[in-house]
Amino acid sequence: MKSAILKITLMVGMVLFGMSSMLMAQTEEYTLDGMTFGMPEAEVYTEDYTGSPVVGEYVTQLPNLAPLDYEGNKHHEVRIDIIVQEIEVAEGVRYQAWTFGGTVPGPVLHVKEGDRITFVMKNRSDEEVTITEPNKGGSPFMNQVAENPYQKNSSAIMPMPHSMDFHAGTVAKDDKWRTIGPGETIKFDWVANYAGSYIYHCGTPSVLMHTAMGQHGMVVVSPKDGYPTDYEVDREYVVVQSEYYLTKGAGDLYTYDYEAASNNNPSHVVFNGHQTVLHDQPLKANAGERVRLHFSNNGPSGTSSFHVIGAIFDRVWLEGHPFNEMRGMQTVLLGASNSATIDFIVPEEGKYILVDHEFVDAEKGATGTLKAGPRKK
Amino acid sequence: MMRSLRNISALAALMIFVMTAFIPEIVFSQTARVLVPAGSFHSILPEVEGEPIVVDSFYMDETAVTNEEFLDFLKANPEWRRSEIPPIFTNNGYLKEWKSDMEPGYEKLGENRPVTRVSWYAANAYCADRDGRLPTLNEWEYSAQLLEFNTEAEMNKFSSGLINWYSGIDVNNLAEVGSTGIETTTGVKDQFGLVMEWVEDFKPIIADELSLDCGTVGRMNTLGSVYSYAASIRYITRMSFNAKITTGMVGFRCAYDEPAPSSQNQNGVSL
Numbered sequence A: 001m002k003s004a005i006l007k008i009t010l011m012v013g014m015v016l017f018g019m020s021s022m023l024m025a026q027t028e029e030y031t032l033d034g035m036t037f038g039m040p041e042a043e044v045y046t047e048d049y050t051g052s053p054v055v056g057e058y059v060t061q062l063p064n065l066a067p068l069d070y071e072g073n074k075h076h077e078v079r080i081d082i083i084v085q086e087i088e089v090a091e092g093v094r095y096q097a098w099t100f101g102g103t104v105p106g107p108v109l110h111v112k113e114g115d116r117i118t119f120v121m122k123n124r125s126d127e128e129v130t131i132t133e134p135n136k137g138g139s140p141f142m143n144q145v146a147e148n149p150y151q152k153n154s155s156a157i158m159p160m161p162h163s164m165d166f167h168a169g170t171v172a173k174d175d176k177w178r179t180i181g182p183g184e185t186i187k188f189d190w191v192a193n194y195a196g197s198y199i200y201h202c203g204t205p206s207v208l209m210h211t212a213m214g215q216h217g218m219v220v221v222s223p224k225d226g227y228p229t230d231y232e233v234d235r236e237y238v239v240v241q242s243e244y245y246l247t248k249g250a251g252d253l254y255t256y257d258y259e260a261a262s263n264n265n266p267s268h269v270v271f272n273g274h275q276t277v278l279h280d281q282p283l284k285a286n287a288g289e290r291v292r293l294h295f296s297n298n299g300p301s302g303t304s305s306f307h308v309i310g311a312i313f314d315r316v317w318l319e320g321h322p323f324n325e326m327r328g329m330q331t332v333l334l335g336a337s338n339s340a341t342i343d344f345i346v347p348e349e350g351k352y353i354l355v356d357h358e359f360v361d362a363e364k365g366a367t368g369t370l371k372a373g374p375r376k377k
Numbered sequence B: 001m002m003r004s005l006r007n008i009s010a011l012a013a014l015m016i017f018v019m020t021a022f023i024p025e026i027v028f029s030q031t032a033r034v035l036v037p038a039g040s041f042h043s044i045l046p047e048v049e050g051e052p053i054v055v056d057s058f059y060m061d062e063t064a065v066t067n068e069e070f071l072d073f074l075k076a077n078p079e080w081r082r083s084e085i086p087p088i089f090t091n092n093g094y095l096k097e098w099k100s101d102m103e104p105g106y107e108k109l110g111e112n113r114p115v116t117r118v119s120w121y122a123a124n125a126y127c128a129d130r131d132g133r134l135p136t137l138n139e140w141e142y143s144a145q146l147l148e149f150n151t152e153a154e155m156n157k158f159s160s161g162l163i164n165w166y167s168g169i170d171v172n173n174l175a176e177v178g179s180t181g182i183e184t185t186t187g188v189k190d191q192f193g194l195v196m197e198w199v200e201d202f203k204p205i206i207a208d209e210l211s212l213d214c215g216t217v218g219r220m221n222t223l224g225s226v227y228s229y230a231a232s233i234r235y236i237t238r239m240s241f242n243a244k245i246t247t248g249m250v251g252f253r254c255a256y257d258e259p260a261p262s263s264q265n266q267n268g269v270s271l
């Protein structure tokens, strides 16, 4: 009787779920215009992995960018697991974020045009993962967060299906960007064919909800021949703008506010995931220096009119592509998922305010400080 | 949607009146079974033809299966205990929070809280053991929308609250079954607000044809209501599971074609 139940259960399961379709994958690699296409089929599997949620030498915490210390191209092995973290996004405002790697936005991946990335991601949304303790085998990101957990992370659980969509990758989304359930791992390759700064985000519907809950980050793909001003750059930072749609929940925590999200009415618009972090921890430079910002508007829904008070953008490469050069811009208008690589000269000692010049956003938090010391050269 | 809700609830109210007038009193020893009368509802799956979907009458557990009830099942069915269950039926998170095979650890999990971290296979076996089955997706969804609202604004408020709830189910602090105050017009409790629940065909054949992307929610929102938006999140989440998944936010309840046999209505007796 009992084993009959076992058998029937298994059979029903096989019939219902065993036949789920196998995707036909493009596995033939080819080159076109010097770029590489046709990645092998993604693998989805379960693994007992309990190690560091973020692995990879060139993965850092905002606003840092890992230096590319290698010649030519490199094959990167990168892991960014999906974990749930209770985080602070403004004074007194905490919520259970859905994250890549434990922070919002997720870690910054830095690669070079033409690099190949083998990416692994486990959906650990059903597992408590601590990211604020020093760990072995992790990326620089892990140590930076342990030293400076500005979102005051604590582990949490909220099992949900998720996926990864790297805008820097050129692949079939129904294979590589596949949704995986809690406990599952996905592994796939992609090649950074185009230079620039690209967002990554969860593509599982509701995309609005998943992105607003915190699942987005940035990949910086440095051009293989660089930007014309590379030799003059003194400081390089990454800044990401994004929105939160939060409302006070039943307890102390805030929760997702569906109404606000569907009405484009964010509760907070922030730089680097926290309303005051870029004031509490200003970017640093000195008078006379050339500062480069890789700036991305990760949305999910808003636009950004990015400006630095007291500076003019000497060079702007829209989307970070070296061919898209503009000069002398006061403001860069970026739609959701647009980015720019921006150089400006810091004129004198003092404070420079980074701001979304759409002032409704600025007043919801989209501001930050660059603090300039006296001229050194 | 509102109109059909009202009609159905009026019908349901009538049925309940008839039931309570003519059917002998139901003794709540085990989880009570509630009759869900036949009716129809609109599926949010855009590819489903022949709307609305007609659902025959069936019985369903009033509340989700609790830790205590699941422990009872394990007493009689050792092959479903944590250390015994064959790996083809679960991932390694099965009853992970339990102290041991036969010890849920009620101080942490609560005897009357819904059992979670059970695979679809285990949920299925439990219901089979109770001479029942998991409700079908359509049965569960049909029952779930038998809620009564006075105004459309009230329904929208409830539904946006539901979406917010899907973003942050507090799996470490689940409430007891029957405690959410959310009850359908036929008396089924907590289909929302407690945990998500397994259904028999959680990944319908059509799921493979649905391309999950940023447009999916919009394509599913055929009723243009907040309720159908919330439902799309539920459908999509459920479809992305596989039958071996065990998570802290998924429990289940059983459905039946027959009312509870009278012997099951006696206190202290269980099959």
Ligand SMILES: [Cu+2]
Pocket: A098, A161, A162, A163, A202, A203, A204, A210, A215
């Ligand atoms: Cu997601």
